Amino acid sequence: MPFSSLQDRPKREMEHWVIAGGCALTFLSATANAGFLIELGTSVSHLTGDVSKVAVEFAQGTHRVVELAMNLLVATLSFLLGATMAGYAIHHPSLEISRPYGRAVMVIGVCMLIAHAVLSAFPLAAIGVASFACGFQNALATHYRGMILRTTHITGLLTDLGTNLGMTMRGHDIARWKILIPLFLVLSFFLGSALGAVLVIRLHAPFLLVVASLYVAGGLSWSIYKHWFSPKMR
Template identity: 45%
Template sequence: MKEETVHAKPGWVLFGGCILAFLAAAVNADFMLRVGVSVSHLSGDLSRIASQAGRGAGHWSREAVLLILTVSGFVGGAATAGFFIHHPNLQLVRPYGRSVIFVGLLLLATHPAGRYSVPLACFMAAWACGMQNALATRYRGLILRTTHITGLLTDFGQLIGMRLRGHPIESWKITTPFALAASFAAGAAAGSVVNLATSIPVTVVCGALYVTGGALWSVAKRRPHLPGG
């Protein structure tokens, strides 16, 4: 396989990244509304853990234990991606399809697990999000994140500032972090609406979409012409 066939075009990166960001945000919104814990990003969780430690004088509350499990799950998921993908740059020859399927299966499993252990469900969902966030962390000079938007908004603002200063920044490098951040916001809104207005299990639906998307990608990448080839 020639080298040029294993790199996706910016349009495909943006499309896939936006879908992943949307789904991760919907899952996160679902857990925040049902459990009060974020599973897709750690800044708030770490701050709450530190606050609990400072107030508890050595006593860890149930909330702090839950947050620690969530952080541990996220790191474990990122480590899993590092082990199986073992490359930070986006390359289509990597087993992204199977990895996304596994993320979906983890999310599907949180539904029955949550009936017996909410901490276990949070741990599994955070593991899935951590794995997703580490699937591909770099693409043509951009840092890709699909489970939180702080870094995306930082990149968006920085690149706008550089372009206003006169630096030759390509337009797609600006639109990519903006679109990912917008997709995350849309996913959080959609997940919240579905959670509050219906009895549809948001995380289960998202898990099924992950499995379907991963399977479709695994089939598509084996075709003679890859997107971006």
Template identity: 35%
Template sequence: MIRQFPRWVEIGGFWLALIAGSVNAIGVLGFKHQAVSHLTGTSTLASLAVVNLDITETGHLLLIILCFVLGAALSGAIIDNAVLHLGRRYSVALVIEAAFLLLAMGVLSHGSNTGHYLASAACGLQNGMVSTYSGAIVRTTHVSGMFTDLGTMLGARLRGHKLDTRKVLLFVLLITGFILGGCIGAIGFQYLQFTALALPAFGAFALAMVYWVYRYWGNGINR
């Protein structure tokens, strides 16, 4: 599957992972140590809140989970395809993601928890968008699966199987982008607090514009 992707997928994937890593770092530092780019930790925290009969916290965490799912649903409604195709509306999804992040920045700066939900929806939208074209092979908002895949690929190589070097390169780029994005988000939050969300928002908008130019000017596609 990955061998069939055009070469610009690595660049776009790296940039998207950079955005997600930045958002997640800001979330961990500013949302009571809650990750927003993936739901593993949030689901565990929700379980703890249920056991502790903390209704307020349970509701808050479940809303974060729901908004992530709704963001992914919005991606599916916009793109409506499981195969990578330049004519699909990825630029629209990226602009909406940027808008969600900017709205999250605004309301979080005024102390509203609504920003948590908007940031989660933005990450769900991005993850759904990438899963749509990758057949759920590639993720840009979390890296656990990629570390696992790299490990199993290494094990298979030790057994004498051929190594898919392009797949390894893609996963390394995505992991590097996520970690680098986390560094950017952490530094940004240190100096800008929630205004740092403007950085990944700008990144999403910039990628949308680059994609739009490449799609129309570079390929003459009219959709």
């Protein structure tokens, strides 16, 4: 007998799926970002630090300012394009399990595979493709039951976590998942960053190939699950 649709299951189980999927995506984007930081000195999953870095280099008049500015420009435009494509393909900001997230995650994996293929010969192109993938991922589902979801950076997550903790201390009745989701996503980003560093520094492994494989495997697994075990979700 096939499993019932996730949409008909208790909200608590739905929260478990959101936490698991969000943590997996956050973990992988952090792994890719750490690898790019080590290899090229550029972030692909978030851009705030790179903006400050370029501004500092410009003020100091260093010779790297042009290179860093070009990296930032490519990453910014690519991230924006990825988010735009996610908005077009998914066309809804709220998380809905019935949407084609499995195929979307496989697309992210293919992008990371392309970035791996061009990283050595065309690093700027690799930055662009990986930033596109991260922008696409970050915009897949931006809201869940009123909470803003982000899976490529943690500043907003820390804000939500701190706000909800403070309100809890104040005596407000804050749902447990509003604390657990940002907490687990932040921890996932840290662990993913650690993995990226280990892959590059200690193992000298192709970090993007590892990340791409996990994205594709995860997206394919979710698509198969939806198709064979939860037909109502299609």
